[in-house]
Amino acid sequence: MQILGLYNYWIFIVLMMCGFYVVISRGNLVKKLVGLNIFQTSVFILYISMGKIAGGTAPILTGMATIYSNPVPHVLILTAIVVGIATTALGLALVVRIHEAYGTIEEDEIHAQSEDEAL
Amino acid sequence: MLLSLLVVTALAVIRLRDLFAVVMLFGIYSLLSASLFVVLDAVDVAFTEASVGAGVATVFMLGTLALTTSREKTPGAHKPLLPLLVVLVTGAALIYGTSDIPHYGDPGNPIHQHVAPRYLEDSAEEIGIPNVVSSVLASYRGYDTLGETTVVFTAAIGVLLLIGGARRRRRSEEPPRPDREEEDA
Numbered sequence: 001m002q003i004l005g006l007y008n009y010w011i012f013i014v015l016m017m018c019g020f021y022v023v024i025s026r027g028n029l030v031k032k033l034v035g036l037n038i039f040q041t042s043v044f045i046l047y048i049s050m051g052k053i054a055g056g057t058a059p060i061l062t063g064m065a066t067i068y069s070n071p072v073p074h075v076l077i078l079t080a081i082v083v084g085i086a087t088t089a090l091g092l093a094l095v096v097r098i099h100e101a102y103g104t105i106e107e108d109e110i111h112a113q114s115e116d117e118a119l
Numbered sequence: 120m121l122l123s124l125l126v127v128t129a130l131a132v133i134r135l136r137d138l139f140a141v142v143m144l145f146g147i148y149s150l151l152s153a154s155l156f157v158v159l160d161a162v163d164v165a166f167t168e169a170s171v172g173a174g175v176a177t178v179f180m181l182g183t184l185a186l187t188t189s190r191e192k193t194p195g196a197h198k199p200l201l202p203l204l205v206v207l208v209t210g211a212a213l214i215y216g217t218s219d220i221p222h223y224g225d226p227g228n229p230i231h232q233h234v235a236p237r238y239l240e241d242s243a244e245e246i247g248i249p250n251v252v253s254s255v256l257a258s259y260r261g262y263d264t265l266g267e268t269t270v271v272f273t274a275a276i277g278v279l280l281l282i283g284g285a286r287r288r289r290r291s292e293e294p295p296r297p298d299r300e301e302e303d304a
Contacts, residue, residue, distance in 0.1 A: 005224075007122070009223070011123075011126060013214055014126055031138065034142065052224055054224030059160070061250075075260060079263055082167070090281075093277065093281040095183055096183055
């Protein structure tokens with residue numbers, strides 16, 4: 001238990017960095033959004049890991065269990081998931097509009113086109 | 120075990136160029152994280168993640184792919200070295216930061232000391248429903264949920280303005296063609 005005490009947090013960092021890498025290194029806009037979602041889910045895992053108590057059960061009061069995991073992070077993450085899907089939907093709508101306007105969803109091609117227009 | 124599967128899926132998302140496969144893997148990733156939430160006692164979060172993350176988000180992304188293109192261009196000018204360096208440095212700093220974090224699953228952690236015990240002890244009397252997550256969500260922190268609804272409403276308006284408005288504008292610019300009208304209907 002002592003050795004594995006931080007394992008969840010390390011995996012959270014690895015996942016978060018995977019998402020971060022996709023966001024900053026890939027030019028494709030849909031892939032960037034997938035990376036952003038991976039980043040976001042890793043934060044959910046961090047919060048839910050914090051709320052877990054060893055030997056506890058889900059925080060539903062049945063009268064049979066004595067240890068319950070912490071319900072507060074669960075509530076926060078429920079809100080975060082719904083807000084996350086809202087921002088993802090907005091981002092995807094922007095991608096569709098960009099594709100209508102420029103005919104591509106690759107970042108460098110969009111930059112090239114807008115530079116051509118500026119000249 | 121689940122955590123390792125999550126990492127494998129995330130790495131596959133980085134490697135793959137076919138966006139359809141990337142979106143499908145993202146759905147699998149969401150479902151895996153939902154299973155992880157069940158293991159971590161967060162059942163409400165798990166079914167929200169399974170329906171919203173694995174279901175709705177995947178459908179939205181597939182819809183976007185259908186409207187745009189499903190193939191990622193192979194990178195030419197992009198150099199992966201600088202982003203990799205940034206990611207590694209940030210990751211190392213975060214891992215260094217975890218050395219101060221209280222250990223996973225310990226009931227003496229500071230997070231379990233302050234608000235949560237009150238909810239667990241008093242919510243059954245004060246609100247009257249056994250599911251503590253629901254009573255916190257709908258009653259103690261009801262304003263959060265109201266704000267969340269506002270965000271979703273704003274996002275829905277934004278999406279409709281971005282996509283619905285463009286379609287109407289294009290229709291008024293172009294001369295009406297019978298086959299086009301049929302497609303949209």
